[in-house]
Amino acid sequence: MSQLFSLTAFVRDFLGIELEINTVETDKTYDPPLGRVAAKFDLYAEDKKNRIIVDIQHVRFPDHYHRFLHYHCAALLEQVVNSSDYRPRLKIFTLVVLTSGNKHKTDLAMIDFDPKDLQGNSLGEIEHKIIYICPKYLNKNLTPHQCHEWMEAIEDSLDEQIEESHYTRPEIQQIFSLIETDQITPQERAKMFDEYSYEAIKAEIKQEIKAEIKQEGFQQGLKEGEQKAKTELARQLLSLGSLTEVQIAQVTGLSLEQVKALAAC
Incomplete structure (x- = not known):
């Protein structure tokens, strides 16, 4: 009730x-x-x-x-x-x-x-x-x-x-x-990710960041935007707790040390 x-x-x-x-x-x-x-x-x-x-x-x-x-x-x-x-x-x-x-x-x-x-x-x-x-x-x-x-x-x-x-x-x-x-159990979280493409998520985050850079008039360039997108995706995956740090590094393209540093924040 x-x-x-x-x-x-x-x-x-x-x-x-x-x-x-x-x-x-x-x-x-x-x-x-x-x-x-x-x-x-x-x-x-x-x-x-x-x-x-x-x-x-x-x-x-x-x-x-x-x-x-x-x-x-x-x-x-x-x-x-x-x-x-x-x-x-x-x-x-x-x-x-x-x-x-x-x-x-x-x-x-x-x-x-x-x-x-x-x-x-x-x-x-x-x-x-x-x-x-x-x-x-x-x-x-x-x-x-x-x-x-x-x-x-x-x-x-x-x-x-x-x-x-x-x-x-x-x-x-x-x-x-x-x-x-x-x-939400770790199994349920993992299932949610299994149904969708990591590449689609990364592409959306990357597009948002590029739009923000253009809107704010910054000139960081594509390379920095891609790095920021990888970092944001890693943070999202860490918050869910359904993947190991090694798996998150493989998915995002970050190094294991970078993922561990984000996890410690």
């Missing part, structure tokens, strides 16, 4: 929806899967009007916007049973917590499925939404006030130095047990 309590409060503050649910499913899948890729949801809840999906993304991959769009659409299509009425019974809301941040460095981003006229006015036909939440980029001035404490709590939980006394709301305190990184 504590998980349910936290989820309903979380959804209320980010979506403005009051859920009336009795249970929450974890690691939800569809059998048989919809489409060619099986969707799996960290948290999955329903009431009479809404279907809520919450996914915690601990590793930053280049395709996470597309991947969670796929998951969201799977939850939408699962409701359409025949061609007599394409309107789903439930409204679908997907909340993706990107704990490692994103290349756009935005605190909150949303995909709103409602059609709009050429003046940008919503028609009020389709209420499904996807919200990408990046606690790392919380903006004290621009992030909606009701989201602040949630995002601070999530970010605080990731550095493993949680000051729980800083958070007064009981539902905020309960979110720590939901987000804690040590709830």
Whole structure:
């Protein structure tokens, strides 16, 4: 019930929806899967009007916007049973917590499925939404006030130095047990990496760094940008704890001594 309590409060503050649910499913899948890729949801809840999906993304991959769009659409299509009425019974809301941040460095981003006229006015036909939440980029001035404490709590939980006394709301305190990184086993972390290409991750990091260099007017050059990309990737892999220092050196192209130095920081 504590998980349910936290989820309903979380959804209320980010979506403005009051859920009336009795249970929450974890690691939800569809059998048989919809489409060619099986969707799996960290948290999955329903009431009479809404279907809520919450996914915690601990590793930053280049395709996470597309991947969670796929998951969201799977939850939408699962409701359409025949061609007599394409309107789903439930409204679908997907909340993706990107704990490692994103290349756009935005605190909150949303995909709103409602059609709009050429003046940008919503028609009020389709209420499904996807919200990408990046606690790392919380903006004290621009992030909606009701989201602040949630995002601070999530970010605080990731550095493993949680000051729980800083958070007064009981539902905020309960979110720590939901987000804690040590709830993901080394096997699960390794599986997450097995599904994706290290080269894609390195390419994205390298592209971000090159863009930053160009934007800031620096002339460090490609070689320094590549070294910085390798270092950033090594830090991400070390934080996950699923690979040995030797394996991280092999993946990133850094020397073992360099990896050990990063691990000691």
